[in-house]
Amino acid sequence: MSLLSEKVIPGNHGKVFETNAKEDHELAKIQKAILQVRGVKDFVINEQKFPRSFTIHTHALVEIKDIEDAVQSTGFHAIPRHLFTL
Numbered sequence: 001m002s003l004l005s006e007k008v009i010p011g012n013h014g015k016v017f018e019t020n021a022k023e024d025h026e027l028a029k030i031q032k033a034i035l036q037v038r039g040v041k042d043f044v045i046n047e048q049k050f051p052r053s054f055t056i057h058t059h060a061l062v063e064i065k066d067i068e069d070a071v072q073s074t075g076f077h078a079i080p081r082h083l084f085t086l
Helices: 024-034 064-072
Strands: 015-019 042-045 053-058 079-080
Touching: 015 064, 024 053, 024 064, 024 079, 064 079
Parallel strands: none
Antiparallel strands: 015 053, 015 079, 042 053
């Protein structure tokens, strides 16, 4: 494991997560939970992608596990995508 695979690094690129949530109200529930995580600055839903995904931007190092746990508390899952888009 490395810093890049275990944490969301502050900056403009953020970290993309896929989720099993499908409806807008489900994604709003996830957004509310994630914005409660210390260090999270922004939550952007990627509406043109399937499966549904979202991007997290931070202003501090944030553990990916913390984001996964926040999403799991809503009854859904979040799976981080690869480190950088190819």
